[in-house]
Amino acid sequence: MRLRIVVTLKPGVLDPQGRAIHHALGSLGFDGVTDVRAGKLFELEVADGTDDATVDRMCRELLANTVIENYRIERA
Amino acid sequence: MKTAVIVFPGSNCDRDLAVALEQVTGTRPQMVWHAETSLPDGVGLVAVPGGFSYGDYLRSGAIAARSPVMRAVVDAAEKGLPVLGVCNGFQVLTEAGLLPGALIRNAGLNFVCRDVPLTVENAQSAFTSRYRIGETIMVPVAHHDGNYVADAETLARLEGEGRVAFRYAAPVNGSANDIAGLLNDAGNVLGMMPHPERRIESAHGGDDGRRLFEGLLEAVG
Numbered sequence: 599m600r601l602r603i604v605v606t607l608k609p610g611v612l613d614p615q616g617r618a619i620h621h622a623l624g625s626l627g628f629d630g631v632t633d634v635r636a637g638k639l640f641e642l643e644v645a646d647g648t649d650d651a652t653v654d655r656m657c658r659e660l661l662a663n664t665v666i667e668n669y670r671i672e673r674a
Numbered sequence: 675m676k677t678a679v680i681v682f683p684g685s686n687c688d689r690d691l692a693v694a695l696e697q698v699t700g701t702r703p704q705m706v707w708h709a710e711t712s713l714p715d716g717v718g719l720v721a722v723p724g725g726f727s728y729g730d731y732l733r734s735g736a737i738a739a740r741s742p743v744m745r746a747v748v749d750a751a752e753k754g755l756p757v758l759g760v761c762n763g764f765q766v767l768t769e770a771g772l773l774p775g776a777l778i779r780n781a782g783l784n785f786v787c788r789d790v791p792l793t794v795e796n797a798q799s800a801f802t803s804r805y806r807i808g809e810t811i812m813v814p815v816a817h818h819d820g821n822y823v824a825d826a827e828t829l830a831r832l833e834g835e836g837r838v839a840f841r842y843a844a845p846v847n848g849s850a851n852d853i854a855g856l857l858n859d860a861g862n863v864l865g866m867m868p869h870p871e872r873r874i875e876s877a878h879g880g881d882d883g884r885r886l887f888e889g890l891l892e893a894v895g
Contacts, residue, residue, distance in 0.1 A: 611823060665776040
């Protein structure tokens with residue numbers, strides 16, 4: 599079973615990477631972009647039947663730092 | 675005082691810390707590889723060094739914080755053993771939950787590598803007893819992810835409890851409240867981005883970092 603974990607910075611947490619990407623898009627002439635936030639995507643292959651609580655613990659204990667990041671679990 | 679320096683794959687300030695500790699304590703520290711599951715008997719201080727543990731994969735300090743030896747460090751810290759984390763070591767201690775908040779990319783995006791003035795904010799701890807409150811000391815920084823963040827409630831608590839040990843005298847990396855070094859609530863864990871071990875003798879351009887180790891030696895014995 600494949601899971602996708604999307605980790606994004608919480609609103610208000612400085613995202614210099616997103617800011618640099620935003621700037622580069624502007625340099626390429628894409629003027630309509632008002633904001634860019636960079637995040638991370640993890641694709642996990644896990645045993646069928648892995649329960650939600652276990653996946654949630656993986657996110658909280660390692661994949662995301664919940665001081666600065668939010669996470670979303672997507673089941674394929 | 676017997677001391678231990680933790681070594682992760684990618685640590686690169688472990689030797690500097692070991693030299694500083696040996697010079698001040700007169701005893702060579704035990705270097706403890708990350709895969710160990712326990713600390714050497716009788717150590718009075720554990721130091722977590724700077725570097726790029728595990729290549730800064732995932733987040734700076736994140737993988738190191740989950741390594742076997744860190745479980746032993748967390749257990750010992752919770753029982754009161756002094757633990758010092760410098761630079762990447764500070765990042766490891768926040769990721770391990772020994773210190774609140776997180777360290778993210780410097781606000782200016784650049785790696786900052788220079789001597790910076792720090793203001794001593796707390797001179798009561800085992801780490802800072804040889805300094806005077808309000809004193810300005812010069813200590814080098816060398817980091818890319820030193821921008822300290824925590825929510826407003828946490829920051830207010832840290833300030834109210836006097837847990838900011840060192841503050842940048844002028845902004846360096848965007849850190850909230852210019853926090854450069856932070857104590858845990860019991861005062862036995864210090865994390866700091868600047869490198870006191872790189873400022874312990876005149877050949878380093880000054881010895882403002884030396885008193886941190888001398889204070890520890892005095893406190894721990």
